[in-house]
Amino acid sequence: MANAADGQRDAREQQANSKTPLLQRNRHDAEHGNATTTGDAASQSSGNEWESDEVNNPQNWKRWYKWTLVILVSFIEFLTTMPNFMYAPNLTDAEEDLNTTNDTLATFSLTIYILGFALGPLLFGPLTEVYGRAPVYRLCLVAFLCMTLGCGLAQNIEMLVAFRFLAGSFGAAPVAIGGAVVGDLFVVEERGRAMSIYQAGQIISAVVGPPIGGLIGAYLVWRWVFWIVCILAALALICCVFILRETHHQTLQRKLGSKGGPGEDAAGGLASVLKDALMRPVQMLVRSPVVFAGCILIFVVIGLLNVFLTELSRTVQQVYHVSSGQSGTMYLGLALGFVAASVLFGLTNDRIMAALTKRHGGETEPEFRLPATIAAMPIVVIGTLWYGWTLERRNSWIVPIIGSGVAGLGITTVQLSVTTYMIDSFDTFSASALAAVTMARSVGGAILPLAGPPLFKALGQGWGNTILAGLAALCSVLPVLMYIFGSRWRAMFSSEDLMN
Structure with a gap:
């Protein structure tokens, strides 16, 4: 009788665990003397069973080497995101040199790179969960270098658009993989600061890209945008070959012999594993409420960012009658907003998470990353309105630049907040979650700027940006809902579901 009762109790607990979020189960284990750290439990939930002192666990590597890898992947993201920032001030020069008068097609030569970012992560992000991070990084860097070379050699606008799309597709891989590498290297309590430093690569590209692009337009030709990126890509490839080690936990365990090769245990073998991996980002987007909500947020804010990028140079040249070289400095407002956001997030996010954990009796949830998003969305709205109406009224050039900086701070x-939240929520499958987010970011970055020229032509900068700010205001409710219901939403579709 006692054995039967114990069996029934175990069955009830197993059924309850299957419907309970991971971090809540950690607390249950701790109460019954089976405590694990948040990082350990997250790893175990996704098949990353390491001994606590295992030297091959990337989270136990020497700190100087972990931070070296963070700087490396940050540099790689810097060089793959910088082409758009450098090319934007030269858009008019490229349009004239390639003999096209179609403003929409010329704008497309900028935004098509972002559209390529939507395709690449869907392929390369999941592949890192099968073959590991390092080989995919190296392959994509080689292809990115070749496609960027093609951009510099383009003889017409159609050729430039095609190579820009391919360069974006391969350049997107570091954007989707880099955050996952940070998740591989650091436990939850350290990821906020690590993510802010990793994202510094993208932010620095926004700081130096437009001014460098403006100087290229003033003293060289627009093709030098791509020659410079090719040189940096070659340097990054060399560093990637000699410095980057594999960080994906399951791949390392296979290499150490604790697990078989990719697909060895799967019913359909390697083909089945690859099929499941490639479908995983779309599956997460469709079935996971938190991924879907996060993708909507990223779609809107990055779409707004790329409206600024595509319209700012052209608009300030028309309104303030400056050269393409001078217009590059107009991006400094956005860039300073990016820097301020990165510094503030790095200094505060882990502390906010620790404070909320303490307030909830030691219970840690990924949703504790989201107060930053809740606060930032109204800042995006304010900055967009500020920028649009000061341009409409022809205020001093510095006033709309400050407004763009406020918007950049919020964006x-x-x-940063949504990206870190996805890593905390999905652990070993974080590359697939980030692939879905990167796809949303890329589609928004490609589509919304195409609406910019007709929107501003019909309504002007004031009302045109008001419509965009209204879109951001509507989305402000999403992080609040994610904070309140995120734990339940994650339980509906979690890492365990992806493994089964």
Whole structure:
């Protein structure tokens, strides 16, 4: 009788655990003397069973080497995101040199790179969960270098658009993989600061890209945008070959012999594993409420960012009658907003998470990353309105630049917060979650700027940006809902579901 009762109790607990979020189960284990750290439990939930002192566990590597890898992947993201920032001030020069008068097609030569970012992560992000991070990084860097070379050699606008799309597709891989590498290297309590430093690569590209692009337009030709990126890509490839070690936990365990090769245990073998991996980002987008909500947020804020990028140079040249070289400095407002957001997020996010954990009796949830997003969305709205109406009224050039900086502060905070939240929520499958987010980011970055020229032509900068700010205001409710219901939403579709 006692054995039967114990069996029934075990069955009830197993059924309850299957419907209970991971971090809540950690607390249950701790109460019954089976405590694990948040990082350990997250790893175990996704098949990353390491001994606590295992030297091959990337989270136990020497700190100087972990931070070296963070700087490396940050540099790689810097060089793959910088082409758009450098090319934006030269858009008019490229349009004239390639003999096209179609403003929409010329704008597309900028935004098509972002559209390529939507395709690449869907392929390369999941592949890192099968073959590991390092080989995919190296392959994509080689292809990115070749496609960027093609951009510099383009003889017409159609050729430039095609190579820009391919360069974006391969350049997107580091954007989707880099955050997952940070998740591999650091436990939950350290990821906020690590993510802010990793994202510094993208932020620095926004700081130096437009001014460098403006100087290229003033003293060289626009093709030098791509020659410079090719040189940096070659340097990054060399560093990637000699410095980057594999960080994906399951791949390392296979290499150490604790697990078989990819697909060895799967019913359909390697083909089945690859099929499941490639479908995983779309599956997460469709079935996971938190991924879907996060993707909507990123779609809107990055779309707004790329409206600024595509319209700012052209608009300030028309309104303030400056050269393409001078217009590059107009991006410094956005760039300073990016820097401020990165510094503030790095200094505060882990502390906010620790404070909320203490307030909830030691209970840690990924949703504790989201107060930053809740605060940042109204900042995006204010900055967009500020920028649009001061341009409409022809205020001094510095006033709309400050407004763009306020918007940049909010946009970057949202991106950092949502990205870190996805890594905390999905652990070993974080590359697939980030692939879905990167796809949303890329589609928004490609589509919304195409609406910019007709929107501003019909309504002007004031009302045109008001419509965009209204879109951001509507989305402000999403992080609040994610904070309140995120734990339940994650339980509906978790890492365990992806493994089964």
